[in-house]
Amino acid sequence: MDEVLQKIKDGTCIPFLGMGVFTNTKATDGTQIPFDSDSMILALNNGRAMSERLMYEYSRAAMSLEQRKGREFIIQMTNHIFSSKEYELPAVYQWLKEFKPPYVIDTTMDDSLQKVYEEDVHCLITGISRITADYDRFIIYKFDPSSKEYTKIEKEALKTDAPILFKPMGSTKPEMNFIVSDADFVDWLTEAMGGYAMPNILKEYRKDKEYIFMGVDFSRDTFRMVANEITIGLKGGYSLINKDELTKKEDKFITTHNITNIKQDVDEFIK
Template identity: 40%
Template sequence: MNDSVMKKILAELGTGALVPCLGPGVLHGVVDLFSGLPMPADSDSLILAMTGGQAMAPRLMYEFPRAAMHLENKKGRSFIERFLTQTYGGDNWTPSPMHRWLASLNLRYVIDCNRDTQLQLAYAGRQHTLIVGAARLTGTPYRFDLYQFDGEHYDSIELGEVDSDLPVLFKPLGTPSPHPNYVASDADFVDYITELMGGFAIPAWIKLQRRNKRYLFLGMRFNRDTERMVMSDMIHDAAPNAGWVLIADPSPKERKFCERKQLQLIEADWSELFAHAMNPAIEPA
């Protein structure tokens, strides 16, 4: 990545002009403290973790939601929820320097499309609002849960109780903390994306604040419809120049998506930007 481009991105990020959107790639390097095994984050890793290392049929290996739907039909929804909570809910993972760096920037709004708790742990020293995506709920049209962190623990809150001065962490695909809730299987995504498009999966105050925002996609791929559809609605009302996407080896589908959404594609890994942020004096490769 060009040195001037990195400086420009970091400068905009530091002023709060860019909203980071985190994908599975940013969890690279996070490992189990006891086994040393990497945290399963991308689609293939999650499927293999869910099946105990056993590969599934190619049509199911295509993406995690499809594989999760297959096992949900066989073993029940509780199996998927239990697997994700056991995977991400413990304190056995090494802390992520990337997430701690983002937290140090005192950002007002971060979208985290992973189901782990690294970002929440990085923000544990300050008050914040947590938005957790939800699916297949009954009794409410909304597809999110709201929590406020007071510096020690989370409390469930209603829309009218939101403190708009607090930074916001948006976990659209769920988290094990404070209460396990996930968007995971095909059925979850069908419901969630439908309500996302209908306006019921994003709180009203976020819809107002996100107008003309710009975004920085880190560790996220756009080869599958699921990711493209979710993020298209997440960045609705973005500025005409919608931001940046860092992908070292973009596919034709990803190039087309970025062009359509007016996102500037940078052919570099997120780790290059992070390395420069940690040591601005380094020479780019």
């Protein structure tokens, strides 16, 4: 464990966070913050389950809601889920705050990661989809801790001399951009396969790096594809999946990517 921690601190092992980091996170009113596909669907649909076909994965359910109510509804609803209630910074972010790794990938859609680095200069990259002006599916911001404001910068201005926070599925802040419905994911993944999902400097930086996957559900097709595209060229790494038996899809992804599974929950690993 000490070896893994040292690798995270020095940037040779990159934290890759998924929705599962919210498993033990409740808002001050006692409601659960969505931590997996099913709970995200219930949140998007006002607590009501949807048909079995739509319950397969939240992107599919979100696409159905978008077709009926419009894309703006999905954007506003996603923002409402993660912005309308107060909740303590989940344990994994409190842990990251202790040593602030130079590069973190976070596929959640709230602003917890930004709070970790709110006292430091850093760059934030958020995903974006379904735009026609450019192939790039990201926006880059630089944060000024003195003004507490983010300013957009060009990809050529991105450097690795300050921490980089990569939120490929978007975020509530500084602007509401979310990759949440099937149409969003199809567009983002298509451009990701063409090399347009992340700046070139990160494609160089990620070479020969390891990753530690925390709260990532490899049993879901969409997030295996997202993880695969972002970590191309990975050296291997670790996953935190506390199960007696992995699903075939989980086992295949872990095996083919030379990942060692640590049979612990995220919070247990941190402790």
